[in-house]
Amino acid sequence: MTPGARLQAAIELLASIHAGTAPADRAAHEFFRARRYIGGGDRREVLGLIYAVLRARARLDWWIARAWPAEAPRSEETDRLRLVAALLLIEGWNADRVAGSFDGGQYRPALLSREERALLKALAGQTLDHPEQPDWVRFEYPEWLDAPLRAALGDRFESEMRALMEEAATDIRVNALKADRTAAIRALKAEKVEARPTSLSPWGLRVEGRPPLASLEVFKSGAIEVQDEGSQLVALLTDARPGQRVVDFCAGAGGKTLALAAQMQNKGHIVACDVLEGRILRASTRLRRAGVHNVERRALSTERDPWVKRHAAAFDRVLVDAPCSGSGTWRRNPDQKWRLAPGDLEELLALQESILKSAARLVKQGGRLVYATCALLPAENEGQIRRFLETHDKFHVVPVADVWRTAIGGEGPAEGEFLRLSPARQGTDGFFVAVLEREK
Known part of the structure; x- marks a missing residue:
């Protein structure tokens, strides 16, 4: 896929996630299952983009509201605008590169509107975080949950909210009916996956990176299951x-x-x-x-x-x-x-x-x-x-x-x-x- 085609796929997947009720991972699975022509590398690129948007949604929306040159954008435009903002504020693209990818070509996003070009200009050179953002924006949670979360977390509020914004590790459980941790680590290593024992669960392993676990023989054999x-x-x-x-x-x-x-x-x-x-x-x-x-x-x-x-x-x-x-x-x-x-x-x-x-x-x-x-x-x-x-x-x-x-x-x-x-x-x-x- 061309870079523009990946952007269009990301816009469509974001719209699918927000239009439905299924979690993002399940919605993404269904999205790609209906588009088997999208290869593994392109899938990873698209998923990287959409999760960057999902993890920074409040901050992206804050910037869009601040920089949008007209009345509030229509709801059907929101995911496209979030992706534009993410390319500038998260991915580090410059305005010319973004505009060049939204060229209206086949399988690529439509040309930027006048308002979108103004948004590009306003966001160019900015960073995702800004000192004027309120805590619920800065830490990415619904504003109405501010008081309950502070009551629940007390003096750990900031550290816990920061941790919740990060990407989760990939944990697996060794199936004691078929293997032990030592055997599972060895089997994973044979398939070029590094894993180490978890600190609390005697069944657990934490793997490095995001390997395609479901395609591994050690998974197909039932020796491991993905489980936090x-x-x-x-x-x-x-x-x-x-x-x-x-x-x-x-x-x-x-x-x-x-x-x-x-x-x-x-x-x-x-x-x-x-x-x-x-x-x-x-x-x-x-x-x-x-x-x-x-x-x-x-x-x-x-x-x-x-x-x-x-x-x-x-x-x-x-x-x-x-x-x-x-x-x-x-x-x-x-x-x-x-x-x-x-x-x-x-x-x-x-x-x-x-x-x-x-x-x-x-x-x-x-x-x-x-x-x-x-x-x-x-x-x-x-x-x-x-x-x-x-x-x-x-x-x-x-x-x-x-x-x-x-x-x-x-x-x-x-x-x-x-x-x-x-x-x-x-x-x-x-x-x-x-x-x-x-x-x-």
């Missing part, structure tokens, strides 16, 4: 043991289900539930590749599906990886933060509460309920646990430090009774984990 170290720790702290009955209540695509199966050595019974039937059914490919055969997949109509009542008090472990704001994963999904509105958060809090109450019915006497989110906001985390315990006196908190010593070994980074992970402190996605036990 924090997500691995959630599964480990469930402390699922061989022979137990376990529910992964919000299983999604099955990442934690696979980890639980490995922890249980394929012994016992896991029920992977989700209200999104398509996702839970598609997990079959991953289960087969991983050599997992103790998992039953079950689609639920809602979190209060009759199946829950029929299986009350029947499980040793119930993991609730609850739907949440996803604020802990903004490094991976920078587009998702801008989809969230205040009303959405209120709906999420109500849904989390309902899911937690319903899933608790499945826990047998002496069993455990593990609640986790990839969110930073206390209302989604400690607040939910506090409200749950007010109405469920048969449950009590098991300090995560105690569970860590039993399930993982050694001393973990738990704070008080719960585990809170963050990009700035642990280098993982942001996670919260609480372990509750039902009285015998």
Whole structure:
């Protein structure tokens, strides 16, 4: 592809991401699957451009609003203008190079308008950051979340927000049913991929760069799975043991289900539930590749599906990886933060509460309920646990430090009774984990 054609593809992909509801990575997968003529090198160039825009959206919009010479641009122009601004402020292009790439040729962006040329002139020689930008622009988050994020992060606010703006590392989980870390490192090295053990998860490896992991033989064999170290720790702290009955209540695509199966050595019974039937059914490919055969997949109509009542008090472990704001994963999904509105958060809090109450019915006497989110906001985390315990006196908190010593070994980074992970402190996605036990 010509440089101009890559720019046009980036504009179209950005528009596709913002017009839909799927995360950027999934939208990009569908975009390129429909355009198989775009080669690997060009895909990487296009993805680099669109993620540069997504990670700097607030600052780019701030500059566009400041420099645009007319009334506010039309919404359908926004992604094109963001890319123009990114080429100047992030990629280091000069105005002539940008104008030359927007030449209206075949498969290339249309000619710049008079207003766009004025924008080029205004942004030439500027830097992405500016001292007049407010914090919510400087640190790339919705303005309405300013107070909740400051309350959640306290004196770590700036360091955590900076970390959330960075690109996330690529972590993989070694499938203990098929390999150990030493064997996996050796297999990856044979395919020219460098990896080193993660510091917290005994299953984890962190790989260098962005290798095409899905094309590697070590991946195809089921010896490894892509999974953030924090997500691995959630599964480990469930402390699922061989022979137990376990529910992964919000299983999604099955990442934690696979980890639980490995922890249980394929012994016992896991029920992977989700209200999104398509996702839970598609997990079959991953289960087969991983050599997992103790998992039953079950689609639920809602979190209060009759199946829950029929299986009350029947499980040793119930993991609730609850739907949440996803604020802990903004490094991976920078587009998702801008989809969230205040009303959405209120709906999420109500849904989390309902899911937690319903899933608790499945826990047998002496069993455990593990609640986790990839969110930073206390209302989604400690607040939910506090409200749950007010109405469920048969449950009590098991300090995560105690569970860590039993399930993982050694001393973990738990704070008080719960585990809170963050990009700035642990280098993982942001996670919260609480372990509750039902009285015998």
